[in-house]
Amino acid sequence: MSRDLWFPSGMTVVLTIVGEALAVGMGKSLFPIAAAEEATIVDEAFQTLTILAIPVFAVVFTFLVYSVLRFRRRGQALEDGSPIHVHRPLVGAWLLVTTGLAVTVMIFPGATGLAKVRSAANLPPDLVVRVEGMQWGWKVIYPDKGVSTSQELVLPVGRRVKVEVISKDVVHSFWVPAFRVKIDAVPGMVTTVSFTPSRVGSYQEDPGFRVQCAELCGTGHTVMVIPVRVVEQEEFERWLVAQSQRT
Numbered sequence: 103m104s105r106d107l108w109f110p111s112g113m114t115v116v117l118t119i120v121g122e123a124l125a126v127g128m129g130k131s132l133f134p135i136a137a138a139e140e141a142t143i144v145d146e147a148f149q150t151l152t153i154l155a156i157p158v159f160a161v162v163f164t165f166l167v168y169s170v171l172r173f174r175r176r177g178q179a180l181e182d183g184s185p186i187h188v189h190r191p192l193v194g195a196w197l198l199v200t201t202g203l204a205v206t207v208m209i210f211p212g213a214t215g216l217a218k219v220r221s222a223a224n225l226p227p228d229l230v231v232r233v234e235g236m237q238w239g240w241k242v243i244y245p246d247k248g249v250s251t252s253q254e255l256v257l258p259v260g261r262r263v264k265v266e267v268i269s270k271d272v273v274h275s276f277w278v279p280a281f282r283v284k285i286d287a288v289p290g291m292v293t294t295v296s297f298t299p300s301r302v303g304s305y306q307e308d309p310g311f312r313v314q315c316a317e318l319c320g321t322g323h324t325v326m327v328i329p330v331r332v333v334e335q336e337e338f339e340r341w342l343v344a345q346s347q348r349t
């Protein structure tokens with residue numbers, strides 16, 4: 103085997119080992135706080151994809167950098183290079199492996215993960231919340247309780263929530279990083295997303311607890327944020343009563 107093949111091949115192996123050790127070693131510490139059952143599914147998919155992507159990245163990166171450095175022009179006259187002959191078995195293997203990987207991840211964790219994330223949508227929700235997006239803020243309505251607020255989104259822990267999202271003007275996107283849920287707010291239609299908050303928490307504890315617009319919607323897009331607060335059921339009930347007395 104020529105030096106031009108074994109050296110980058112060796113580097114690929116070394117980089118892959120280092121990358122995988124870092125990815126597995128750091129594990130979930132790289133992720134933002136996970137506060138919904140759906141968040142775990144998304145994080146696991148992300149981890150699987152990272153582990154699979156590391157060797158692909160390593161081989162492309164090392165062979166590219168090696169070729170750039172090793173075969174660079176060193177002051178010779180510029181002329182046509184010698185013809186390149188395709189190494190058919192190598193190209194065939196590359197296509198087979200990368201296509202196989204791409205199709206595999208589309209099925210797992212792609213389709214299987216999506217089915218798991220969406221499984222909550224097929225069950226009756228414990229609570230329905232309406233969220234209206236507008237330039238540049240959010241209005242949260244609890245239709246069954248006669249309560250609405252633009253200050254925060256308060257949810258009970260461990261209950262299946264269905265959020266119905268609408269927009270008053272342009273396209274926005276309802277996104278709560280701690281829940282790993284995101285759905286577009288489209289004028290003229292109702293979009294929905296279902297999830298189950300799995301831990302108590304607030305924006306003061308972790309900035310992942312916030313409703314953030316995730317679709318560029320004008321100059322105030324970045325400040326289109328309201329805090330999210332996940333509380334125990336009893337506290338949620340108390341909050342609803344207090345809110346309904348205020349309005």
Ligand SMILES: [Cu+2]
Nearest residue numbers: 274315319326
């Ligand atoms: Cu927006």
